[in-house]
Structure formats: C-alpha cells, structure tokens
Amino acid sequence: MGSLNVNRSVSDAFYRYKMPRIMAKVEGKGNGIKTVIVNMMEVAKALGRPPTYPTKYFGCELGAQTQFDFKNDRFIVNGSHDAAKLQDLLDGFIRKFVLCPECDNPETTLLISAKKGTISQSCKACGHHGPLEFNHKLNTFILKNPPNLNPATQGSALTEGKRSKRSKKATGETNGDGRCSPKSDESDSDKFKVNAPSEQSNEEDDYGNWAVDVSEEAVKARQQDLTDGVKGLMMNDDLEKTEKERIDLFYNYIKKMKDNGTLENHREVVAEAERLEIKTKATLVLAELLFDQNIHTQAKKHRVLLLRFTHEDAKAQKCLIGGIEQTIALHKDVLLQKVPAIFKLFYDLDILEEKVLLEWSEKVSKKYVTKELSQEIHNRVKPFISWLKEAEEESESESEDDVEIEYNDRAKGSPLKEQPKVTKPPVIEDDDDDDDELNIDDI
Template identity: 50%
Template sequence: MGSVNVNRNLTDQFYRYKMPKLMAKVEGKGNGIKTVIVNMVEIAKALNRPPMYPTKYFGCVLGAQVNCDVKNERYIVNGSHDSAKLQDLLDGFIKKYVLCASCDNPETTIFVHQKKGTISATCKACGYTGNISLTDKLSTYILKCPPDMNTGPGASVSKKLKKKDKKDANGRSSPHDSDEFNDTGLGENGDDDDDGDWCENPQEIEELTGGAKKLTLNADLEKSVDDRMQMFYDYSSKRLTAETIDVAVQKEIVSEAERLDVKDKAVLVLCELLFKDPLKLQNVIKANRTLFLRFTAENTKAQKYLIRGLELTIKLFPNELLPRVAPILKIFYDLDILDEKVIIDWSSKKKSAVKQLASQIHERALPFVKWLKEAEEEDSDDSEGDEEDEDDDVEVVYDERSRPDKIMEVKEEPKVSPKKAVVDAIKKEDDIDIDAI
C-alpha cells in the first residue's frame, strides 16, 4: 500500500504530509453491491478527522447510502466505486475540511459551536483561524456530530462508540454499535427508524459532545468579556505591525473578533494599537480606512465604541490631540467610518469615557458638530422645497429671435449642499468599496 501527498496539487517528493493511498473493495452483487473502503481509519488518522466525515462526504457527493461500523472499522458506500474515483472525491473533502485556507497546510483542527451553528478551523502551522462555509450536507452532519477531541487524531465522533457491545434485556445489541446513516434519514432497510441514525437523537448528541465542548476554541466564549478582549489584543498586536494592514491580515483580525464575539468593542483595541503616535493619527486613520470600515460599517455600536477609543487616546495625548478633536472627527466622517447621526447623538448627550476631559472634548468638537447640524438642516430644507413644487426649477424665457408662439424652458442645476460637496470630493479621491475586497 503506497502513500500520496495529502495535498495532491503539490508534486514535491519531499512534501512531508502523507496519507495512505485509498483502497476500495467491491462486495456483493445486484442491488446489494457495495464498496468497502479498506483503509479509511488510516486515512482519517493522517487527516486528523473522524473516519465518518470523509465516508459521509462520499455519500453526499455520490447520492449514496453509507454505513459506518465503528466497532469493526468497516466504512461502506453503497454501489460500485473504484479507488481512483473515490481518491479524487477525497481531494474535495481535504480542500474544504482539512487544508488551511491561508497556508494550505493540513495541520488544522476543526471546532464546532452548535449554539451559533458555525464550524471553524484553526491551523497549528500559521495560526490562522476562520469559519468553514456551510454549503453542503456534510457540514450539517458535522454540526450535529462534532468531533471528540479527547480521542486524538483521526478519532471517531465519540469514545462511546468504541465501547464493547452492550446487550439489552432481550440480548440484542445496542443500535449504536453499528452506525448507519444516509441522506434520506432512513435506516438501511428503508425504515424511518430513529435508532438507525444516532446523530438524529438530540439527547444522544448532548452526551457525546459534552466533553468536546470544553476543549474547543469556542470554549473561550465562556470567559469574561475582559478576558476575551485581552485575547483579541494579544492576537491583533502580533499582526498590526505596519501602518497599512493588507487585506488578508484585516480579514484574519475580523474573523478573530467574530470568534471571540467582541466585534463591536474590537475598535477599542484598534485605537490602542494604531494610535500610538499622536502626530501621525490622522494619516493612520486614512491608511486603515478599510480596516475600520470592516467593523463600523452599518454598526452603530462599533461606531460609539470607536468614539470612546478616540477619547481614551486623547486622554493619553491631551496636549497634542485636544486642539485637533474637530479635524479628527471630520476625517472619520468624511471617510464614512462614523455616521452623522452617531456623532450628533454623542455630542448631545455630552458623555465621555474620560470624565476629567469630557467638557473640553465636547467643546473642541462643537464647531464640527454645529457644521453637521447646519448641513443637515440645509439638506432638509432643500428636500422640502423640491416636494412643494417641481415647477419652481423651471424658468420661462422669451426669445426675441424666435417666433412669439415659441417658448423655451430652462432647467436650473440642482443645488449641492456644502456637506455633500465635501463628501463627494473625498469619495473621488479615496473611493474604496469594502464589499469588493
């Protein structure tokens, strides 16, 4: 039995991640024909995944019923399938559920958060953490049957399935000793039997995954907000090493904030890490516009925390930043990082994260806030005037050179408010669509 590269797109003979070449054996005839994957357990160990996952993947792709007998280590796909075909299908499973999305190394571990309905993967090689897209039936199965990390690489979904046969009062074996499942939810004989697919039993799922939850990264959600914020700070401080952060790093930072459920407050950490030089603060904001937008776009809470982070930064550098409060707010506004309504609400409540400087900060921001309000009122007046009479924009002009019965209509150019003119000018210079990144 030979071996192949886990990532078969790489032909390097010195590639150190190997797995056994898939061996399939066709058994039976007619309607009872089936394919046994002889070395599925060895392959699963090499991939660090439960053997049921790639077997179930074959069933999903081929539309065939599968049978996983964990006790006897027999993994079967109904129908006749040759080894080469199954090996090619296995590449699809490896690409989505094994290889790291960042470095393509197979040193990943998957974690399931059933309450949130997400599956994440963490790479031991590069430290990348990200969610796996839930686009096929296998992801639904994994959500129901998370891996038991206590059993080590390639382990089955639960230690419970490895125990000896348990006999009931009538001497029958437990239905869990032979794990059968298929895409229709029916047992091997086509009966709608709940015991045929142990993953459909919610109580059983809870028992099987109780130990695994404690060992997943998502157990971090059980920690306090302060602890999770500190974890996010430690993670981000290692990646925010340059004035301008590339897109890949930005996505990693956002993904970590989502994993720790601190996306709203994450901007506090960004302020602490990025605003270390008060003299370069405005340039840093412009350079990292897209990073801030990933957190604040259509997120009022994050915008409020961003203002709080700015206030805390002003507290550290009052002499340098107090005189520049209005220009800094205007930069945030011009770059669409802060919305007009959020700034006005903040100024009207006159609350601040820095009590001793609250009055001074609001006083320095007053000219910009006043300009925002005036621009808002002007826009409101313009819109009301347009609704009253559309004919007001039309001027009747008499032309002596033309016949008396001919009249020309001249439409006035629409008025542009000062605020809109400023925003349009900025967008022409720096128009970045975050959704296109």
C-alpha cells in the first residue's frame, strides 16, 4: 500500500511527516451504495485530527451523507467514490485544517472557543498562532464536536501535548510555588564550564578507526537505521532463496515481533513481506500466528493489519481463507460449529469480499486441509453463502427498478416550447394530358 507525504506538494523522499494511502471500499448497490474508508483511523492519527473531521469534510465536498461507526472503526461516505478522488480531497482538508499557514508543517493543534464561536490554530514548529483562514462548512461541525484533549483519543502523534507537562511536574522538575527547583547545588558558573578536549581525543577524531564491520549482524543493524524507502532499494540475498524459505523467514520475523509486542507496527510488517516478495501468501503466515480458538476476538484486534494485505487482492484473500480452514482444523471441537459465524465476521469486517467468498464456495479443495474437512466446512457455511446470493439478487433487482432523476440548474432557464407541426407542402404534378396553353394577354 505504501505511504505518502502529508504535504504532497513536497517531493522530498526523506520528508519526515508521512501518512498511509487512503483505502476505500465500495459496498452495496443501487440506492444503498456507500464507500467505506477502511483505514481512516490510521490516516487521522497521522494527521493529528479526529477521524470524523476528514470524513465529514469528504461529505461536505461531495454533497453526501456520512456515517461514523466508532465501535467497528467504520467511517462511511454515501455514494461510490474511488480512493484516488478521496486522496485528492484529503489534500484540500490537510491544506485548510492541518498545515501551518506560516511554515507548512503539520505540527498544529486546533483550539476551539465555544463562547466566541472561533477556531484557532497553533503550530508547535514555528510558534504561529491565529484563526483559521478558511470559512468552510466543516467549521460548524468542528465547533459542535471539538477535538478531545486526550491524545490517545485524538490520535495526535505529532506534538508533545499536555501529558508530558504533567509528567514533568510529577518528576519534581518544579517546586510548590511553580518555579523550577535546582537539581543540585552547582553554581551557575559550574553549569557552563566547558572542559577543553584532550590531545588524545583530537587524535582519535582525526585518525579514528575507519573500518566498516561487514558481519551479518552489523549489516542488519545498519538496515534498521534506514528509512523504509531506502530499505526497498537495498539488494539482499534473501530473494535468491526459494519461496518456502522466504515464507519461513517471514514466519520467524512475525513471531519475533509478536513475542516482543511490536506487531502494531503494520508498516514494517508489510515492508518485510514486500521485501521477500511473498505479500500475497503472507496472510497464511498471519493466520497461523494470530488465530486460535479465539479467532472472533483476534480478527477484530488485527483487522487493520489484515486489511493491508487483503484489500483489493483476491489471491491474498483466498490464502487467508486457507489459513482460516487450517485454524478450524487445529481447533475443530470448538470452531467447526461456528463456521458460518466466522466467515460472516470476516465479511462484516471487510477483510473478505463477497465475490471471493462466492468463488471459493463453488469448489471443494484439499490444498490446505483434507478433502473431507473441506467438504464439511463448505456444508456448514452454506447458509451464509445462500444469504450472500439472495442479498446480491435483491440488490440487482432494486437497481433495475431504480429511476434516476437528474436535477440541473441549467434547466430552469430553458422552458419547454411547443414546436408547430410542420407539414410537407403538397407535391404538384404536371398533367401531361392538359394541352391548354397560357395566353399572355389574359394575365
């Protein structure tokens, strides 16, 4: 999926402010068609704004209604809209409500004055403070729904906020009267003493050891210091290995991240799968390491990570179905009776698409589990598949019956006019039998 610069007018590859690319999924048909912004929570966190703000902005710009489902992290804009169009609209939101008008950095916070009805913007980078320069329909929504001061709720990862100030007070950096308490009895002159560098240290600076450690551990340590973009440019020997060996490398990588509690860093997980060129089959590994008999809870917990692999990728979704089948095989006593609910959950979470599920249901395969177990899973999931087919047929019939009326302001200036009926002039035929001659004197 990749990431973008928050300010897309900046083309610097090492620009420090990044955001994930918008992932949009169109659901429904006819009058019920809608666009779900799958990763709006992550996008909003990168921008330091509540996810409702950019979603509502899309609704204002597109003239569409919006819906917020905070329980399932679903942010919806009515109508069919592709990700590229929403990404362009997001640039407008960032320019108006995120970037500082002075330094163009996104390290800004919105300050709401409900009494005065004003919205101010404060920049942590350059210190600029002033009212918003744009009057937009979203301003009313912001005044009624001010951003939460809790950084965890607001999703602000750009600024220090008030939490660090409270922590500083807790660590005893200030005394009771609000003034800074000295940490030691040193005098001011002692604080600013600078020790002269020794001759030995100067020699070390000039004639230090310039050798480079080329051991495998040192190379991997230096790779960790590089940005994601440069990592992708590095040549590595892993691509020369077989696909099975690369999948095993990815398995060990994810297991280590899971044990260390760093699996929330989704960008690194995707980057490693892309580096090993196994992104399509990575969902098999994820299912093996993330799922057990509590698959319902785990699917919700790791929904965003799974979406980074399965979004608009039918092959990755089919591999994930294989991983789900393997999980059911390992915990058959608990999960086999819950098969319909499991597949419906992955469908409701937008991880598996309707088209992929219908294609999978048409053929029993022994690729991931035994043919007998695969047949049993298909038999148990039939009620859910039948429900999907019926819903699709109903939506198709509704779309055929829908009559779309287009309202256009230009039609007001051109009323209908009744056109006179034009009749063809009669054809006059010469009578060959009439031999009468016209006398010019009779005129």
